[in-house]
């Protein structure tokens with residue numbers, strides 16, 4: 355396995371053992387070709403072959419291993435295209451249970467080095483190593499030890515970026531994939547980023563990239579030279595964020611999310627209700643609410659529960675567990691309505707309705723590449739979330755929802 359070590363040496367005034375103690379030491383770790391690598395562990399005969407993990411005939415590529423990538427196969431590409439580019443590849447439909455199990459093991463390893471582990475997706479996390487020197491020695495050695503432990507315990511290759519903040523650590527982990535190990539010492543953040551294409555900055559998607567290129571911005575260095583005032587004029591708040599990012603600054607903390615077991619909401623009607631249309635509209639509205647909270651916490655849910663309390667206080671709950679976990683409203687609307695229609699077995703009026711989501715797992719956007727409908731729905735959902743956050747919950751409602 356090839357390894358790369360990059361230490362920026364340009365005008366560095368700080369010793370290579372940086373990030374220094376007075377700075378934060380943030381590592382970003384990202385497994386290489388995660389799903390495909392797990393499949394190779396499972397069946398070592400796959401090693402050396404192009405391996406593509408993705409959903410059925412109409413699906414898209416979730417992960418391609420590095421050999422398949424040489425043929426131009428990449429994530430989110432329709433499988434049909436992948437098969438044309440790489441007809442002799444091994445195509446697998448994937449095993450979510452197994453990937454989740456590996457993910458849990460990865461996070462357990464990381465938590466052995468710091469209590470400050472922020473899981474971003476199934477195969478990606480930030481670890482704040484600030485102040486771990488007394489326990490483990492220089493942070494650079496610790497980051498290397500984590501990489502080795504993941505390799506030994508899970509037989510998975512992971513890329514590591516070590517820097518003074520999350521933004522630079524993330525760009526660094528991606529700098530020399532696979533099995534990369536990139537250290538960006540304190541003080542050299544902007545110099546490290548400067549030659550990189552501007553789309554390497556997290557958040558610079560195709561639309562923004564087009565606008566930046568129209569203004570002659572190609573590298574992060576180009577961006578850093580644009581006066582912040584101009585960026586703010588062109589891109590509003592985004593402009594300010596871009597300017598900060600171009601300087602290699604990022605003040606976000608590594609924040610482990612508290613483990614939420616479930617998210618639920620219920621409502622008691624002012625007067626008991628018998629009208630199915632009103633009841634179902636209420637359920638949709640409750641469902642929207644819990645889904646929004648789910649997405650805000652970057653979680654996905656597997657189990658959905660509907661609670662029905664009748665006018666005589668008899669209470670029924672019914673649940674359904676889906677696979678894989680989801681975070682978009684539309685999926686849960688269908689479930690909630692089906693559960694309600696099945697579960698409402700008495701003719702009494704209803705006093706209270708509740709919707710709950712449980713069996714929560716960290717969001718894994720990659721998983722959704724198995725399904726083409728879900729990313730579009732998510733994009734819509736997230737836009738609605740933004741509007742509601744800005745203008746209030748009732749600013750946008752679906753036709754059937756009752757406020």
Ligand SMILES: [Mg+2]
Nearest residue numbers: 384385386477
């Ligand atoms: Mg990865």
